Amino acid sequence: MLGVDSTFDIQHSPMLRISRPHYDALRHHGEETYPHECCGVLLGRFDGDQRVVTSIARCGNTRDDSPHNRFNIDPRELIRIQREGRELGADIIGFYHSHPDHPAMWSATDLAEAHWLGCSYVITSVEKGKAVVTNSFGLNGSDEQAKQLITEKIAVE
Numbered sequence: 287m288l289g290v291d292s293t294f295d296i297q298h299s300p301m302l303r304i305s306r307p308h309y310d311a312l313r314h315h316g317e318e319t320y321p322h323e324c325c326g327v328l329l330g331r332f333d334g335d336q337r338v339v340t341s342i343a344r345c346g347n348t349r350d351d352s353p354h355n356r357f358n359i360d361p362r363e364l365i366r367i368q369r370e371g372r373e374l375g376a377d378i379i380g381f382y383h384s385h386p387d388h389p390a391m392w393s394a395t396d397l398a399e400a401h402w403l404g405c406s407y408v409i410t411s412v413e414k415g416k417a418v419v420t421n422s423f424g425l426n427g428s429d430e431q432a433k434q435l436i437t438e439k440i441a442v443e
């Protein structure tokens with residue numbers, strides 16, 4: 287971090303910036319798929335340590351063996367979303383999923399299956415069909431062995 291000016295630090299601290307409609311939409315998605323997990327992709331741009339969502343893409347959960355506590359995005363679907371995003375000048379900046387009747391904290395599986403360093407992982411707890419808490423975690427670290435999910439602020443704009 288450069289400089290000691292506190293305003294500088296606030297402006298550049300790791301953060302997910304998202305519009306109210308997109309925030310509501312990803313929370314609502316978890317209510318729709320309850321008691322199964324929902325999942326989707328966040329498209330947008332990187333702005334220093336901040337990730338700015340410009341659109342979201344819903345994905346089908348391909349984990350039909352254990353859809354209440356696992357999710358998986360079809361790689362072909364991910365490639366299609368990435369291509370369509372690039373046509374709009376947007377990158378994949380994160381992913382979201384829901385935790386039916388579990389807290390909005392990442393699990394060991396979530397960390398193990400998170401591979402996009404520098405992206406945001408958003409988790410919404412859905413209790414009895416109602417979205418409750420939404421948290422975001424940045425996947426930090428220089429490589430797969432050193433990766434960590436770090437709590438980051440969500441700025442709903």
Ligand SMILES: [Zn+2]
Pocket residue numbers: 383384385392393396409
């Ligand atoms: Zn999870």
